[in-house]
Amino acid sequence: MLMNACTEELGSADESEVPSSRMAVRRFSQDRWRQDCTPGSTALRPAVVGRRALAPVLVTLSVLLVACSGTNPPATPQATAGKLINQGIRAQASGNLALALKDYAGATGADPADAYAYYDLGVVYQQKKDSANAVAEYNKALLADPTYQPAMYNFATVETATNPTLAIFEYNQLLRLNPNDANASFNQGLLLIAQNQSAAGHADLKKAIQTSPALAKRLPTGITP
Numbered sequence: 001m002l003m004n005a006c007t008e009e010l011g012s013a014d015e016s017e018v019p020s021s022r023m024a025v026r027r028f029s030q031d032r033w034r035q036d037c038t039p040g041s042t043a044l045r046p047a048v049v050g051r052r053a054l055a056p057v058l059v060t061l062s063v064l065l066v067a068c069s070g071t072n073p074p075a076t077p078q079a080t081a082g083k084l085i086n087q088g089i090r091a092q093a094s095g096n097l098a099l100a101l102k103d104y105a106g107a108t109g110a111d112p113a114d115a116y117a118y119y120d121l122g123v124v125y126q127q128k129k130d131s132a133n134a135v136a137e138y139n140k141a142l143l144a145d146p147t148y149q150p151a152m153y154n155f156a157t158v159e160t161a162t163n164p165t166l167a168i169f170e171y172n173q174l175l176r177l178n179p180n181d182a183n184a185s186f187n188q189g190l191l192l193i194a195q196n197q198s199a200a201g202h203a204d205l206k207k208a209i210q211t212s213p214a215l216a217k218r219l220p221t222g223i224t225p
Helices: 077-093 097-110 114-128 129-146 149-159 166-175 182-194 198-211 211-217
Strands: 035-037 044-046
Touching: 077 097, 077 114, 077 182, 114 129, 114 149, 114 166, 129 149, 149 182, 166 182, 182 198, 182 211, 198 211
Parallel strands: none
Antiparallel strands: none
16 A cells, blocks of 8 residues: 554544545555565565455456347447556556557546556556656546545555555555455554554554564564564
8 A cells, every 4th residue: 555664543534534645635456555564764665466356256257149130239438448557457567568558548547437447557557657647646536436445554554664654545545445454554653653643653663573473574773663
């Protein structure tokens, strides 16, 4: 949705508390970006991008015959978008990010309501270290589907270095939807500690490590749950 050294209880946050920079953009496959913490450092670095978490079932294309006509109906916007997304996934897997961007952008043009296409664009931009465009595409994904958790997670990872308050807000929204997301809890905990909200941050870390004990190995030097 990133590790840093990081509150108070954020569970009561509501729309009125959304940072203004966030509200200006929206109201509120591939694996998520997961972030790692370099031992002894609060520097953030992305891990390898793989397949989508919560992978949506891509639109499957079927050949349907119009009754009594013997002709194929025109492809629906959703079918066209699904085909382009699949093409983009193949291009991205082969390392052709330029073609992947073209395919995913084509998918958003075919079906502007397809959250997955915007999300895929965001992932490619994040791979290319283009944070501004990554954030823009994740926002579009969340406009299309405000509960799409991979986009929420990745948005938070992009904003962690430059806007930790906004990243914490987004992790909090994600954890409302999925309280057992250990990676989100871990990332938020480190951010909260870094923001001098130690008690809440340590509580998040403790919960994350209880859910996923392997996360304990990613704790920065000097930080304990």
